[in-house]
Amino acid sequence: MTSSSYPVVSVLRAPHTGYLLFTSLVGRLPGAMAALAIVQLVRSTSGDFGFAGLVTAVYVVAGAVGQPLLGRLIDRFGQVAILTVSGILSFLAFTGMALTLEPVPALAVALAAAAGVFTPPLEPALRALWPRLVSPGPHLKAAFSLDAGAQEIIFIIGPLLTVAGIAVFGPVGNLLFAGGLGLVGALAFVVNPAPRAASVRRHPDAAARPRVGTPILIPAVARIAVCTFGIGVPVGALTIVATASEVARNSDGLAGWILAVNALGALIGATVVGIRPLGSTPARLLTACGALLAVGYLPLAATALPTWAYVVAAGISGLMLPPTLGQVFERIAQLSPAAALTEANGWVVSAMTLGVGAGTLVAGAIVGAAGTPVVTWIVVGASAVTAGLALAALPGRAEVGEARSDPAARAETGSV
CATH class of the missing domain: 1.20.1250.20 (MFS general substrate transporter like domains)
Structure with a gap:
């Protein structure tokens, strides 16, 4: 082949x-x-x-x-x-x-x-x-x-x-x-x-070209950034969930295994969609991928699982991260003017970073106040945030064909 x-x-x-x-x-x-x-x-x-x-x-x-x-x-x-x-x-x-x-x-x-x-x-x-x-x-x-x-x-x-x-x-x-x-x-x-x-x-x-406004003010781009923030929340919360699980199970090193297997799951997910890319458009897929990512984290709410099963669940939770982020990147490339594409991607990177930080901060504060038994609710809450904010990525009618209508964007996407 x-x-x-x-x-x-x-x-x-x-x-x-x-x-x-x-x-x-x-x-x-x-x-x-x-x-x-x-x-x-x-x-x-x-x-x-x-x-x-x-x-x-x-x-x-x-x-x-x-x-x-x-x-x-x-x-x-x-x-x-x-x-x-x-x-x-x-x-x-x-x-x-x-x-x-x-x-x-x-x-x-x-x-x-x-x-x-x-x-x-x-x-x-x-x-x-x-x-x-x-x-x-x-x-x-x-x-x-x-x-x-x-x-x-x-x-x-x-x-x-x-x-x-x-x-x-x-x-x-x-x-x-x-x-x-x-x-x-x-x-x-x-x-x-x-x-x-x-x-x-x-x-x-550059000096002769009119300045392009910041792409974050484009409503569709802003909604993708909001969605990306939601993607980062369970990723950040997982660090606290893994650490709390290690303490609750009195199993030294378990947090490292949970995070490593989660990353391994993400690599597997990236490999699968790299070999067989998802067939539909990111406008249609992004919200669905975000919802599947949220669902993938839910098994970690079952804190009574055997340790080996909990580690496997951590791997499952990572599977949909690269496919979901792939839709984010592709959608941003469609929505942003070509002359502002790097900045638009910068906003997405920042949104993800802030989502991870917020997930870690809030989860850490909750565990610090209520102890490890609240891990279940942290996972459920983080997943709910991801699923809810994934709805922000749904395109409106005015966005259909928006990227295609920009001749400058088409002209600047030729190969090097």
Whole structure:
């Protein structure tokens, strides 16, 4: 059977795609390393977990703010300049944060914010390139699903690299290591011809072209962002659910297994839809996929399940995440003006980040107040939020054919 029978294989064989996916994943690693790296560094100095939580929260929230802002600059000035400058600034902020956490904590908090704001927007940048790199239809669907599945690899490798980095470089050096990976990934990404070609196309006429308003003000795009926030809620709550389950079952290491198997389930889901992309349009599929994602988490509400069955349930809960996110990315590519596509993807990344953060925060507060028996209601509540907000993605009549009616969008989605 030829590779054309498997769109994901054709995507990986297309020029630039494998390299861009790999380098973008390297550049995104700080996002999966920073939280644990910061906690371990604070633990080795003041030991104040409250301060560690504050610094981590500042970094995460600042990153959610920075992605659409930097995405807008990319849409205006091209990928090469913005990714290069933001990568350097983020690395310098990581370096300053590592060196000032103990002697000047207030400065470290400010530098954590800078590291987050200047995080290179490699995720939205790559998703803005996919329509240029692969043909529409099954191949583009496979590309977005592959991207969503590969994201899971980051959250498997990131904590392991943090442990290795601390062992080799120490807590301070490990934070520098994390920031360095982000810089290396960003610089490696922009030396590829595809980002440079995209930048050359945009930059010469950037001053002459009328500014495009922020895509988040497009009602359809805003509704997709709301839906994506809902997708992130159970993902964030799972961290607390896994930890609470480990405590309730008195089973050391269970939380790690639950999260790892959940990520494995997501990889399986990404592989399946990469080989056999979903046939319908994202306008029709997104709400259905969101509802299935919500349903997939419900077995975790059955806290009386045997441990092995509960771990299997964690894997099931991850299956629909990449297919659902794949529909999000494809729908955003349809709805956003081509001249604002990177910013639109930045808003989606931020929405997901905030959803994960909200899920973790609320679930942690509930377990802290009521104990582990409330895990069932946390799972049910998080699933209800996902299913409810998935309804926001339902298209209105005015949106039918909206992306097709934009000649500029069609003109700018040719291959590199």
